[in-house]
Amino acid sequence: MYGLMINELKNVLVAFICTWGLQLLTGITVRNPLTLLYFALFWILGRCKKNEKYDDKKGKMADILWGAASIILSGSVTFFIGRKAVLGFDSGLFRLVGILIIFAGMFLVFVRLKDLPSLIKNIFSKDYSFLAVKGMMQEEKSRKELPFSDLKVLGISAVICFLCYLPYFLYEYPGIMTADSLVQYEQIIGVTPWSNHHPVAHTLVISFFYKLGLAVTGDINKAISFYTVAQMIFMSLCCGAVVLRVKRIVGGIVAPVLSLIFFALVPFNAVFAVTLWKDVPFAGIVMLTGCLLVDMAQKDRGVWSDLIMLFVLLVLLSLFRSNGWYAFLLCIPFMLYFYRDNLIKIAVMVAASVLAVIIIKGPVMTSAGVIQPDFTESLSLPLQQVARVLVNDRALSDEDMELITDVIDTTYIHELYAPDFADNIKELVRAGHPEVIENNKGTYLGLWLTLFAKYPADYIKAWFDLVGGYVYTDFPYDVGNVDGIMANDHGLVPTPLIGGKAVIKGKEILIKLGSFVPIYGMLWCAGAYTWLVIFALIAVLKNGRNKKLAVIMILQAAMIATLLVAAPVIDFRYEYAVVMLMPLTVSICVIIKSEKTAKEY
Template identity: 30%
Template sequence: MKRVKAFFKENEGLAAILFAIMGSNILFFNQKGWLMNPVYIAGAAIVFYAGIRYAWTQRKCFLQARIWKGSLILGLLFSAMVVVGSKITAENVVFEAFHIADLFSFLFYLVVGCLLFFDLYLLSEDKKITGFIKPIEEKKEKSGKKNWLIYSIILILAWIPVFITYYPGIMPEDASVSVAISMGSLPWDNHFPVFYTLIVGKLIYIGDCLLHDVNLGIALYSVLQMVIMAGGLGYLLYWLEKKGIRKGVLYLGLAYFAAAPMFGNYAIVMWKDPWFSELLILLAIFLYEHTVEDRMSFLKGRNLFYYAVLIVLMCLMRNNGIYIAVLITLYLLIVYRKELKKVLPVLVGSIFVVWFITGPVYKHVFSAENVFVESIGIPLQQMARTVVMGGEMDQEDREFMDHLLPLEKYQEYYSPNLVDYIKWAPEFDTPYLDAHKKEFFKTWWSMLLKNFDLYVEQYLMGTYGYWHIGGDTNYELVKVEVTGNDWGMYQSSPFETILGYPMKETLNGKYDYIASGLLVWAVLVNVVLCWMKKRGNYIIPLLGMVGNWLTLMVATPTAFGVRYIFVCVIGLPLLMVYPWLIPGRKEDGQK
C-alpha cells in the first residue's frame, strides 16, 4: 500500500491521466445514446485531466467548510439530476425502474460533479481569469450612454430581417385570445393578463384608426416590442460595461443577442414573456445597484418608488409575478430588518397594490378573474397519471375524477409533459372544478397517500425540462404564424411575394437553443457560489430568476418551454460573468 501511495505521489500527472481516461470511458459508456467514439473520449479525457490537475493544485482550499459543502451540495444535485433524468424519455409515459447499477452511477457522477463545481469555484477566484473578464478597477474603462444606444441599434438592425420575414408579426393562438378579448369577441379573463391585453388592444385599435387595417396594429406591436427588447438588452450590455466587463466579452454578448433567428423572433412575437422577462432583468440590475453595491441607497424615496413600479409592472404582466414579488419581499425584509419602518410600507404596499388591481379592480371594471385550473397543473397531472396507470383509488376518488373527465378519457388526453390536453378537453368540466375546489385538494391528498410513487414520477416528468440539462424539446421554443382568424390578420411574407425566395420556410427550420435546464443550473451555481464566498447579499439580484423557476416547479403547465424561462435566456450573459462580479470570499472574522 505504501508503495502504491509513493508511486502516485511521484507520478501525479500519470495518476491524473489514468483517472481521466477511466472517467471519460465510464461517462460515454454510461450515457444512453452516446457512442464510444475514440476522438470524443480522448477529448473528454483531456478535459477531465485538466480539471483533476487544477483541483489538485488547490486541494488545501477544498478543506474550507463552505467550499467543500457547496461543492458537495452541487455534486449531489448534479448526480441526482443525471441518474433520475436517465429514467425519463420525452413523450414516453413510462418512468423506467431503478437498478442496483444506478448506485454506482450516482457515486460516479457525484465525484464528477464535486470536481466540476470545485473547479468552477476556483475559476471564479483565479486572478488570471478575472483579469481576462473584468480588469482591475484602476484599468476599468469609462462607459458612455451612447454605447447603450449603439448596442440597441445593432440589435434592431440584426432583427429586422426576421421582422420582414414574418411581417406584420407573429400572433400565436393564446395571443389571438387577447386580441379577441380586446375586440369584444370574448369576455375578459385574467388568465390572459388584462394589463397585457390592454396594450395589445390599444395598438391594434391605433392601427385600425390610422389605415383601417388591423395588420398595421400588429406591425405597431412588433415594432414597439422590438424597440423595447433591444433597449432593454442594450442597457444590460451597457450596464455590464459600467461594471468593468471587458469589451471583448461584451461583444460576445452582443453577438449572442444579435444572432438570428431566435431573438429576432422573440422581439416580435405577440407574447407577454419578453416584456415580463425584461422587467425581471431591469429589476435584477436595480437590486444589484441599490441593495448590493450601495445597500443604503435602497432606502431613498426615489429608489423605493422605482422598486415599487418595477414590482407592480412585473406582476401585472404575468400572473406568477406576484409569487416572485413575495419571495423578493421576504428576502429584503430580512436584509433590512433594522430599517423596517422605511422599507415595510413600500415592500408590502407594492404587493397590496398588485392584489388590489388584479382583484377588486379587474373584477369590478372587467369582470375578469384568475382561472383556477391554471394554478393546479401539476396536481391535476398527478391525479390523471394515477388514473391512467391504474393506481389505487377509493369510490369517492373515482367519482370526483369521473366528474372532472370521464375515466375512460384520461388515457386519450393524458401526456406526462403537458396538462393542456386534459384541461382543454371538450369533456373536461371546468365549472364543476371551480365549484368544488376544496374537494379537488381533498381528493388530491387522498390519492397521494395511496399513490406516492406515481405522484413523484409525474412531478419529475412534468417538470423535466426545468431541472435536467439535456432533456429539452423544441415545444414552445418559437411560434412563426398568425393564427387563423376572422379579422383579416395575416402574414404578407415580403420575401416570397416580392423576391420569390422561400425565406419563411427556410427560416422556420433554423431555430434552435440550449436546454432550459442548463439555464436553471447556471442560476443555481451562481447562488451557491454567493454562499460559498460568504456574499449572501449578491443572491438578491438573482431572486427574480430563482422565483420564476420556483413558480414553474410548483405550477408549470408543461415540462418544457423556453418562453416560460425566457428571463434566463436573455440573462445568460449576466449569469456567465456573475461569478466575477462577486468579490472574493470573506475569511472568518472579516467584516
C-alpha cells in the same frame, strides 16, 4: 497582453471539438448533461498540458508517435462507427460534415488523453495548480475598457439588438401570432370579453399600439406591426440595460460584448422579439428589475427614486404574468432580510406594491368586467397526477372514485391523457363539474394527498413528464420554431416584406443549430438555466461580499419554482425571463470568483 486569453480560447475550442465529436459518435442529444462532462474533462486536460514541457528529443518523438497513433485510431473509429452515427441526417452535406467533426473530435480526444495520467497524478496529490487563473487575473487588471460612456453603451447595444431583430421582423411581418395572441386580439376587437387568463395588462398594451396603428394606417395587419416594433424597441433597450450593468460589474470588453452577442445573435431572441406573447415583455420587466436591484445593492443607502421605480416594476411584474405575482410574494421575506439596512423604506415599498396589485386584480378588474382565470387553470400538476393514477389503472376505493366521477367522465381518460401536456385533462374537468372542486377544496386536497400516499411513484413520474424539463436538460421541445400568423377569421395574415428560399432556409438552419451544436445547444435548454441560477445563488450566499445581489437569483429561482408546481407543459418561453437575466447573473458570479481568486493569489 491577451496571450493567456488566446491560449485559453484555443483550449476551449479543442475541448468543444472533442465534445462535438463524442456527442455525434455516441448519438446523445446536445442537451444531454454528458456533453458538459465531456467539455469539462477535455478543458481540464488541456490545462494539464500547459504544465507539460518536453525539451528533449525523446519527449518530442513520443508526441509524434502518439499523434500518429491518434490519427489511426480516430480514422478507425470514424470508419467503423462514425459512418453509422450520421445516417440520421437527411442531407448528404450534413452527413459529410458530421463525419469530419467525428474524425476531428476523436483525433483531439486521443491526443488529449495522453495527459490523463498527469491529471490523475495531480488529483491524487491534491495539486490543482493546473486550474489556477492567477496570470489571467493579473491580466484582467490591466485590460482595456469599452471606450464609451454608460449612455452610449446602452444606446449602441440597443441599436445593435434592434438591427439584428429587424430581418426577422421583415420576414415575419407584421409579427408572429399564435393561438394565445389571437385570443388577446379577439378581446381587443370586442369579439370575446376581456379576460385576465392572458394578462389583461399585456392585452391593453397591444390594444394601445394596435389602435394607434389602425388610426394611422387603416389596415389591421399594419396596425399589428406597430405593437411588434414597440416590443422590439422595448426588448432592445432592456438588453442594452443589462449589457450596461455587466460592463459596470465586470468591466473590460469581453463580458459586455459576450452579453451583447447573446442578446443580438442567438436566434430565439429575435424570434421572441417579434412574437406577440406576454412572456416577452414580462422578460423585459424582469431584466429591468434585475438591473435596478443591482444598482440598489451597490448603494450604501436607499434612494426613494430607486424605490419608486422598483414599486412600478414589481407591480408590472405581478400583472404581466400570474407566476410573476407569486414569485414576487415568495421574494418578499428575502427582500426585507437582505435590504434590512433600509428596512422601513423597503417594507413601505413592498406593502404598497402588494396593495396596488390586490386593488388592480380585485376591485379595478371587477368593475371593468374583466374575467379572472378559473380555478382549474391553477391545477395543471395535481390534475395530471390524479389522471396518471387513473391511466395506470390503480386500485381506488369507492369513495375516492366517487369524488373523481363527481367532477369528470373517466370514459376517455386513457385517450385524452398526455404525459407532457396538461390542457387535455384541464379541458376534461371544465367539460365536467369544476365547481365541485372549487366548492370543496379541502375534500379534494385530501383526495390528492391520499392518492399521493398510495401511489407516490405515479405522482413523481407524472410531475417529471410534465415539468421535469425545467430541471433536467435532456428533454425534447422546440425553441423559437414558430412562424407567421395562425389561421383566423379576422383578416390577419402574414405578409412578409422579405423572403425567398435563401431567407427561409437560413432561418431554418439558424433555429436548428440549437439542436445540432453541443454546449451552444444548452443555451436553448430551460433546464440548463435553472442549474445556473442554483449555482449562482449558492456562490453569492457562500462567497459574495454583497449578499443583496442574492435577491436577483432568488427572484429567478422563485419564477422557476412556480413553473415546477403549476406549468401546464415544458415550454422554453415560460422561463424566458430567467434566460434574459442570465448574462447579469453570470457576471455577478464572475466577480465573486475574481474576488475569491484575488484573495488566494
